[in-house]
Amino acid sequence: MFRILTGSDYDEVMYLQPSKLCRYLICPKMSKIELFNRLDFSQNTEGSKQAMYMGSWLHKMYYEKNGNTVNNLLLKEIRKHYGKVLQKQILIERIKVILRGKFDNLEINPVLGTVSVVEGKTTGKGRLTTRELSAALFQLQIYLFILKPILNNLGWELDKYHYLEIYDQNTYTMMKRIEVEEDMETEEMIKEIVKSFLGLSPMMLPPSYICKRCPRQVKSICGRTSK
Numbered sequence: 322m323f324r325i326l327t328g329s330d331y332d333e334v335m336y337l338q339p340s341k342l343c344r345y346l347i348c349p350k351m352s353k354i355e356l357f358n359r360l361d362f363s364q365n366t367e368g369s370k371q372a373m374y375m376g377s378w379l380h381k382m383y384y385e386k387n388g389n390t391v392n393n394l395l396l397k398e399i400r401k402h403y404g405k406v407l408q409k410q411i412l413i414e415r416i417k418v419i420l421r422g423k424f425d426n427l428e429i430n431p432v433l434g435t436v437s438v439v440e441g442k443t444t445g446k447g448r449l450t451t452r453e454l455s456a457a458l459f460q461l462q463i464y465l466f467i468l469k470p471i472l473n474n475l476g477w478e479l480d481k482y483h484y485l486e487i488y489d490q491n492t493y494t495m496m497k498r499i500e501v502e503e504d505m506e507t508e509e510m511i512k513e514i515v516k517s518f519l520g521l522s523p524m525m526l527p528p529s530y531i532c533k534r535c536p537r538q539v540k541s542i543c544g545r546t547s548k
């Protein structure tokens with residue numbers, strides 16, 4: 322069971338969405354800007370609006386399933402007890418950090434009855450960059466960290482393997498399914514990231530060529546120019 326923090330344990334509350342927190346591995350500053358600023362994406366180009374639309378449409382198509390398979394019954398059970406948006410709280414430097422997000426899918430191993438967590442990513446560029454791939458894998462680890470106690474409370478155990486699925490936005494097909502084991506250092510990593518957000522440890526910026534793919538809204542707040 323989670324320990325419920327009382328008001329005397331913390332001074333502030335910080336909400337972190339896994340989908341933005343994981344982008345720390347692309348650029349720490351990008352992650353911080355996306356987490357703590359209200360960004361306006363309404364002025365995006367038609368191309369990037371289309372890419373965002375395709376990404377969410379593919380997620381709906383692959384992961385918002387209905388029906389009475391064991392997988393879907395488990396998803397319904399989680400929603401019934403914990404809601405659609407899951408959360409987990411940890412205390413870091415007297416800040417109540419609340420990880421809050423919606424995972425993509427679960428799969429039940431038909432032989433062992435154990436549960437794998439599945440994270441899906443879409444791309445229209447044929448592949449994820451190395452940093453995008455690291456971020457996607459980290460996002461999966463954050464969901465494992467959130468989901469493990471929830472599944473245990475409901476009487477389920479995590480499988481040894483979990484999956485990152487990468488879909489092509491042009492052909493709507495799965496390009497890759499990567500098998501991943503749970504990383505026991507995830508909590509430590511989140512703590513280190515939060516400390517860097519608080520200015521308690523250095524935040525290393527990526528090489529400037531990474532800035533070329535930084536969202537325009539983020540770049541304008543950051544102010545760094547790409548070479």
Ligand code: SF4
Pocket residue numbers: 348349350351354526527531532535536539540543544545546
């Ligand atoms: S412009 Fe570069 S350094 Fe700044 S947030 Fe974007 S990727 Fe990071």
